[in-house]
Amino acid sequence: MADGRMLAEAVGLLSAGAAERDLAAFRADHPAARVRLIRQREEYDGSLHHALxxxxxxxxxxxxxxxPDRALPWPLRGVHRAGEHLLLRVNGVETPVARAIACLDFIWDESRLADRLITDSLVRELLEEAPEPLTDAELQAATDAFRRAxxxxxxxxxxxxxxRNHLSHPELEELVAVEASVARLRSRVAGGQVEEWLAEHGHELDVARVARVEFAAGAGPRVPDADGFLDAAERAFADGTARPGDVFATLRRGELDQETADQVFGATPGTVVGPFPTERGHLLIKVLAVEPAVLDATVRDLAERRIFADWLERRRSTAKIEWFWGTADRTGG
Structure with a gap:
C-alpha cells in the first residue's frame, strides 16, 4: 500500500491549487502507483474540486x-439545477433527458450506442491515468488530419x-486532442504485438478488389459471363433490376461472412461468384484481383485497431458498469 510520504505528498498536491499542473511530477516520483485525478465541477457555483x-x-x-475552509458547503455538493435534466429545446419545445433516452431505447437491440459509450469511458479512464500529451506541432497536424477526414x-x-455542432475553438481543440491521444494510446497498447497478430490473423486482412452488383429481389439470379459483367450491370441498372450502389470495391476477408469469403478469395481473378442473398435481393461479384495482406501503414493501423479492440474488451469484462436509466437486464455490466 501507499506509504505515509506518498499520502502526504498527495494531500499537498490537492491542497496547492495546481493539481493538474503538478500531477506529472507526482507520477514521476511514484512510478509504481497508478494515479488518476478526478475533476468535479460543481453546478451550484461553478467551483472546481479535485480528488485523487x-x-x-x-x-x-x-x-x-x-x-478548503471556505469552499462550497458539503450539503450543496452535487446539487443539480432543474435545467440539467433538459437536453434540448426546439422552438420552445423542451426535450428532457429521460424522453430522449426513451426515444433511443430501440437502439438497445443492437447495443452499438451503449458499447461506444462504455468504450469511451474506458478510454478516458486510461488517458486520465496515463495521459498522452501533444506538442503544438502534433496538435496542429492532428487538426489538419481531422479537417481533411x-x-x-x-x-x-x-x-x-x-x-452546426455548437463547438467553440477550444472545444474543437479538445476534441482533436482526444482523438489524437486515443490513436497514440492504441499504438502504445499494440506496441510489439502487430507482427505476432499478423502471423495468426493476417489472412483476415487479405484484399480482394472486385466489381459487384446487387440485383432486386424479383430480378432472379442471372449470372452473366465474366467478360460481359459490367455491360450486364449497366443494362440491369437501366431497366431497374439492379439496385444503386458503388460498383467497384475493396474487400477485406475479415469483413465477409465465411461462405462469401471462401468463394471470393478462392476465385480466380476474372471470374464471377455468387449469387449471394442480401436483405434486398442478391449480390453478384466479379473478382478482379486478390492480394495477401502485407505490413504497410494501412495494415499496421488495422492490426493495431483490432489488438486495441480486443484489449478493451478484456478490460470491459472486468469493469464495473453502472447505468442510471433503463432496465437492469439491458444496462447491467
Missing part, C-alpha cells in the same frame, strides 16, 4: 479529496461545421 485515486500493485485503491478544406467550412 491511487492504485497500488496489490489492487487496492486509496481515494483522497481536499476541501471530414472534408473541411476551408476556414469557412470549418466555421460552419463548428457552428
Amino acid at each position: 485515486l491511487i492504485k497500488d500493485g496489490d489492487g487496492a485503491t486509496i481515494s483522497l479529496s481536499w476541501c 471530414r472534408g473541411l478544406l476551408t476556414a469557412g467550412a470549418v466555421r460552419e461545421w463548428m457552428d
Whole structure:
C-alpha cells in the first residue's frame, strides 16, 4: 500500500491549487502507483474540486479529496439545477433527458450506442491515468488530419461545421486532442504485438478488389459471363433490376461472412461468384484481383485497431458498469 510520504505528498498536491499542473511530477516520483485525478465541477457555483485515486500493485485503491475552509458547503455538493435534466429545446419545445433516452431505447437491440459509450469511458479512464500529451506541432497536424477526414478544406467550412455542432475553438481543440491521444494510446497498447497478430490473423486482412452488383429481389439470379459483367450491370441498372450502389470495391476477408469469403478469395481473378442473398435481393461479384495482406501503414493501423479492440474488451469484462436509466437486464455490466 501507499506509504505515509506518498499520502502526504498527495494531500499537498490537492491542497496547492495546481493539481493538474503538478500531477506529472507526482507520477514521476511514484512510478509504481497508478494515479488518476478526478475533476468535479460543481453546478451550484461553478467551483472546481479535485480528488485523487491511487492504485497500488496489490489492487487496492486509496481515494483522497481536499476541501478548503471556505469552499462550497458539503450539503450543496452535487446539487443539480432543474435545467440539467433538459437536453434540448426546439422552438420552445423542451426535450428532457429521460424522453430522449426513451426515444433511443430501440437502439438497445443492437447495443452499438451503449458499447461506444462504455468504450469511451474506458478510454478516458486510461488517458486520465496515463495521459498522452501533444506538442503544438502534433496538435496542429492532428487538426489538419481531422479537417481533411471530414472534408473541411476551408476556414469557412470549418466555421460552419463548428457552428452546426455548437463547438467553440477550444472545444474543437479538445476534441482533436482526444482523438489524437486515443490513436497514440492504441499504438502504445499494440506496441510489439502487430507482427505476432499478423502471423495468426493476417489472412483476415487479405484484399480482394472486385466489381459487384446487387440485383432486386424479383430480378432472379442471372449470372452473366465474366467478360460481359459490367455491360450486364449497366443494362440491369437501366431497366431497374439492379439496385444503386458503388460498383467497384475493396474487400477485406475479415469483413465477409465465411461462405462469401471462401468463394471470393478462392476465385480466380476474372471470374464471377455468387449469387449471394442480401436483405434486398442478391449480390453478384466479379473478382478482379486478390492480394495477401502485407505490413504497410494501412495494415499496421488495422492490426493495431483490432489488438486495441480486443484489449478493451478484456478490460470491459472486468469493469464495473453502472447505468442510471433503463432496465437492469439491458444496462447491467
